[in-house]
Amino acid sequence: MNGKAIGIKDIARLAGVSTATVSRTLSQPGMVSTSTRDAVMQAVRATGYRVNHTARNLRRQRTGSIVALVPRLANPFFSQILSGMAGVFSAAGYGLLVADTEVAPDPARQLSHYIHSGIADGLVLLDARLPRGDLCNRVAGPPVVLACEWMDDDLPSITVDNVEGAAVAVRHFWQTGHRRIGHITGPAGNVLTESRLHGVRATLATLGSALRDDWTFPGDFGLESGARAAAEWLALKDRPTAVFCSSDEMACGFIGAVQRAGLRVPDAVSVIGFDDIEVSAHLTPGLTSVRQPRTRIGREAGEVMLSMIAAQSLTAPSRRIPLELIRRASVAPPP
Amino acid sequence: MNGKAIGIKDIARLAGVSTATVSRTLSQPGMVSTSTRDAVMQAVRATGYRVNHTARNLRRQRTGSIVALVPRLANPFFSQILSGMAGVFSAAGYGLLVADTEVAPDPARQLSHYIHSGIADGLVLLDARLPRGDLCNRVAGPPVVLACEWMDDDLPSITVDNVEGAAVAVRHFWQTGHRRIGHITGPAGNVLTESRLHGVRATLATLGSALRDDWTFPGDFGLESGARAAAEWLALKDRPTAVFCSSDEMACGFIGAVQRAGLRVPDAVSVIGFDDIEVSAHLTPGLTSVRQPRTRIGREAGEVMLSMIAAQSLTAPSRRIPLELIRRASVAPPP
DNA sequence: CCGCATGATGTAATCGTTTGCAAACCTACC
DNA sequence: GGTAGGTTTGCAAACGATTACATCATGCGG
Numbered sequence: 001m002n003g004k005a006i007g008i009k010d011i012a013r014l015a016g017v018s019t020a021t022v023s024r025t026l027s028q029p030g031m032v033s034t035s036t037r038d039a040v041m042q043a044v045r046a047t048g049y050r051v052n053h054t055a056r057n058l059r060r061q062r063t064g065s066i067v068a069l070v071p072r073l074a075n076p077f078f079s080q081i082l083s084g085m086a087g088v089f090s091a092a093g094y095g096l097l098v099a100d101t102e103v104a105p106d107p108a109r110q111l112s113h114y115i116h117s118g119i120a121d122g123l124v125l126l127d128a129r130l131p132r133g134d135l136c137n138r139v140a141g142p143p144v145v146l147a148c149e150w151m152d153d154d155l156p157s158i159t160v161d162n163v164e165g166a167a168v169a170v171r172h173f174w175q176t177g178h179r180r181i182g183h184i185t186g187p188a189g190n191v192l193t194e195s196r197l198h199g200v201r202a203t204l205a206t207l208g209s210a211l212r213d214d215w216t217f218p219g220d221f222g223l224e225s226g227a228r229a230a231a232e233w234l235a236l237k238d239r240p241t242a243v244f245c246s247s248d249e250m251a252c253g254f255i256g257a258v259q260r261a262g263l264r265v266p267d268a269v270s271v272i273g274f275d276d277i278e279v280s281a282h283l284t285p286g287l288t289s290v291r292q293p294r295t296r297i298g299r300e301a302g303e304v305m306l307s308m309i310a311a312q313s314l315t316a317p318s319r320r321i322p323l324e325l326i327r328r329a330s331v332a333p334p335p
Numbered sequence: 336m337n338g339k340a341i342g343i344k345d346i347a348r349l350a351g352v353s354t355a356t357v358s359r360t361l362s363q364p365g366m367v368s369t370s371t372r373d374a375v376m377q378a379v380r381a382t383g384y385r386v387n388h389t390a391r392n393l394r395r396q397r398t399g400s401i402v403a404l405v406p407r408l409a410n411p412f413f414s415q416i417l418s419g420m421a422g423v424f425s426a427a428g429y430g431l432l433v434a435d436t437e438v439a440p441d442p443a444r445q446l447s448h449y450i451h452s453g454i455a456d457g458l459v460l461l462d463a464r465l466p467r468g469d470l471c472n473r474v475a476g477p478p479v480v481l482a483c484e485w486m487d488d489d490l491p492s493i494t495v496d497n498v499e500g501a502a503v504a505v506r507h508f509w510q511t512g513h514r515r516i517g518h519i520t521g522p523a524g525n526v527l528t529e530s531r532l533h534g535v536r537a538t539l540a541t542l543g544s545a546l547r548d549d550w551t552f553p554g555d556f557g558l559e560s561g562a563r564a565a566a567e568w569l570a571l572k573d574r575p576t577a578v579f580c581s582s583d584e585m586a587c588g589f590i591g592a593v594q595r596a597g598l599r600v601p602d603a604v605s606v607i608g609f610d611d612i613e614v615s616a617h618l619t620p621g622l623t624s625v626r627q628p629r630t631r632i633g634r635e636a637g638e639v640m641l642s643m644i645a646a647q648s649l650t651a652p653s654r655r656i657p658l659e660l661i662r663r664a665s666v667a668p669p670p
Numbered sequence: 671c672c673g674c675a676t677g678a679t680g681t682a683a684t685c686g687t688t689t690g691c692a693a694a695c696c697t698a699c700c
Numbered sequence: 701g702g703t704a705g706g707t708t709t710g711c712a713a714a715c716g717a718t719t720a721c722a723t724c725a726t727g728c729g730g
Contacts, residue, residue, distance in 0.1 A: 005453075005716090007715095007716055007717080008716065008717060008718095009716080009717095017679075017680085018679065018680045018681075019680090019716090019717080019718090020679070020680060020681080020682095020718080020719075021678085021679060021680075022717095023717065023718055023719080024678095024679090024718090024719090026717095027718080031677090031678080032678070032679080033677085033678060033679090036678080036679080048451075050451055050452055050453060051716090051717075052393075052453060052715085052716050052717065053398070053452070053453065053454055053717095054389060054392045054393045054398055054453075054715085054716080054717090055393050055685090055715070055716035055717040055718090056716080056717055056718075057389045057685095057717090058387075058389045058390050058393050058684095058685050058686070058687090058715090058716080058717075058718095059684075059685050059716080059717050059718045059719085060685085060717090060718070061685070063388070063389055065400070065430070065432065067430070072418075073414050073415070073417055073418035073421065074411075074414050074415040074418050074613070074630075075414070076409075076411035076414065078414070079408050079409050079410070079411065079413070079414040080408070080409040082408055082433065083407075083408035083409050083435050083438060086408065086433060086434060086435050086438070087435065087438045090434060090439070091440075095400070095402070095432040095434075095454065096432060096433055096434075097400065097430040097431060097432055098417065098421060098431055098433055099421060099425060099430075099431075100418050100421050100422070103418060103421070103422045104425070105426075116383075116385055117385055117388070118340075118385060118387060118388065118389075119388055119430065223613060223614065223616075223617050226617075227617065249614075252614060252617050252618075253617050255617075255619065256616075256617035256618060256619055256621070257617075259619040260619070260621070278409070278558060279558065279584075279587060279614055281558075281591075282558050282561075282562065282587050282588050282590075282591035282592075283587075283591060283618070283619075284590065284591055284594040284595070284618075284619050286591070286595070295409075340686090342685095342686055342687085343686065343687065343688095344686080352709075352710085353709070353710045353711075354686090354687080354688090354710090355688080355689075355709075355710060355711080355712095356708085356709060356710075357687095358686095358687065358688055358689085359688090359689090359708095359709090361687095362687095362688080366707090366708080367708070367709085368707080368708060368709090371708080371709085386686085386687080387685085387686050387687070388687095389685085389686080389687090390685070390686035390687040390688090390715090391686080391687055391688075392687090392715095393685090393686080393687075393688095393715050393716070393717090394686080394687045394688045394689085394714080394715050395687085395688070395715085396715070
């Protein structure tokens with residue numbers, strides 16, 4: 001590192017071999033004889049040589065990194081998924097590039113950009129709202145994997161059974177005695193929103209009930225929207241006694257606003273969230289929630305991605321990760 | 336994208352110019368005449384050509400990405416800083432690589448690896464606990480910037496005045512009437528822990544008081560450690576009436592555990608946190624907290640990094656970001 | 671002792687750009 | 701018309717690795 005960066009040539013000269021041999025020693029050690037290998041490794045250690053990844057990647061026609069497109073990096077829900085992926089990728093020699101689709105100047109073009117720019121060897125989408133135009137029926141370009149969300153196309157995805165998650169929540173309310181059940185949805189058009197909403201409706205139907213429109217509050221997965229839903233709920237003459245929230249953040253915002261209005265959870269209203277983010281266990285009351293194993297989702301998404309890259313395939317089987325209802329104190333029998 | 340990737344050569348042939356001219360048209364448009372520029376751009380549009388970043392980076396002797404080393408990616412505190420940085424970087428044509436120092440197999444070697452491997456053009460550390468051996472007195476390698484934390488060395492850092500932050504919290508307690516003030520610390524050895532602890536001690540001293548040892552609870556910035564501190568607090572015969580927590584997560588864990596034990600905040604104990612993470616406003620009660628502007632910290636860290644890269648310098652002036660006390664309902668006069 | 675398979679190494683082309691240098695061109699002024 | 705000065709352009713050499721192909725021993729069966 002003193003004057004000039006040392007390269008494979010310097011090692012070759014030092015070890016008295018050709019650059020080809022040095023390269024082989026480094027990438028396919030089995031191909032060179034023990035003696036030369038030792039000589040090369042000796043020279044490598046002596047000089048502190050490091051391969052130039054850019055050059056290697058250029059020659060190998062790859063980039064060495066995988067990009068994750070996250071709807072909102074600031075959302076704690078995603079960071080743990082990223083964490084799981086980062087571990088898998090770095091072990092395989094790939095770096096994880098993150099990009100926030102929310103802060104991007106032109107989100108609509110962002111996906112297309114990453115697909116075509118050749119900046120990454122793979123693309124993990126945590127946001128299915130992106131325009132899918134470029135994704136269907138591709139024959140070239142980097143593989144794409146979806147985590148949590150999914151698209152109608154045949155893109156591989158790592159998801160939980162969101163319909164079942166909603167069903168579990170609703171049944172838990174029902175078994176606890178609730179018959180008046182409301183729902184705070186995610187953003188309109190989102191697949192998670194739709195399937196959870198559908199889960200609620202279908203489950204209530206099996207139970208001989210139905211989801212009332214005035215008990216369906218629109219949200220966007222964020223804290224504030226939960227608080228807004230609480231305002232709506234408070235304004236109702238005829239309130240549901242239980243509210244299933246499509247995200248823990250919204251549940252948190254909902255509970256906070258309800259309690260700030262002087263009512264208690266679960267006395268006045270029972271609440272179930274979705275995700276089981278870390279803070280949920282520490283809220284007052286502790287939040288009952290449908291847990292998504294986030295680290296695992298990230299890890300499996302990473303694995304699927306690596307397998308696709310290895311197989312040079314644009315498709316792979318999707319995976320479904322099991323859910324679990326975590327019971328805490330935010331659910332109690334209705335008054 | 337059909338048969339073979341198109342390169343600068345194809346554009347050159349199509350536009351009837353040399354590859355040099357194509358390259359110049361793309362990177363220094365002012366250098367070529369309007370007519371040839373048009374011809375080249377025409378060919379570019381016609382073919383859908385995209386530059387190969389790997390090749391460009393190789394030639395330009397850079398990597399095009401900057402890595403952020405995060406102590407715990409899953410911590411919501413960091414994700415917003417990353418978000419701020421990612422914005423600045425992507426605007427400047429750099430990608431943000433993230434690495435979790437907690438899940439890494441050998442965190443001690445990780446920093447050294449990123450410094451020497453030449454994988455990134457710059458390094459942002461959100462974790463000053465890393466071994467600093469390689470960082471001092473360097474004459475080569477990528478620039479390093481610290482965000483939030485800092486080291487004794489002359490590395491540039493973007494920080495808040497943690498001593499003052501603690502002072503503000505303590506004075507707020509004092510003005511509200513509290514004379515019995517406790518503190519939950521961060522992990523031992525951490526610079527934030529130390530300076531906030533020092534801020535508490537120094538401020539109490541100016542007020543003619545002192546921080547009692549049995550009112551100083553060890554934490555690690557995490558939720559669970561706040562809950563553990565609450566257990567200690569509950570077990571005390573002689574309790575402080577106010578507790579300043581070195582992170583919002585700990586405050587959240589503390590409040591949750593206290594309330595789960597049947598006591599109310601702020602009736603039984605007033606609490607102030609540090610960071611003002613998003614959820615703090617929605618807790619019951621709303622958490623009074625010393626706000627760190629996280630997006631701004633990330634943004635400024637990014638700017639400093641870019642300026643160092645541009646100037647090819649390993650040093651830059653540090654920056655200090657102002658704090659703000661956000662008053663909510665977790666502080667009330669003592670019983 | 672010859673021929674051939676096997677294994678280890680070297681030579682040189684290649685990956686797709688950028689850029690120093692020199693040539694070509696143009697303008698304008700004497 | 702010649703020349704100086706300024707733009708535009710092209711040629712070809714990097715950048716630092718990988719790898720197809722050629723080469724050269726070596727060993728072994730016949």
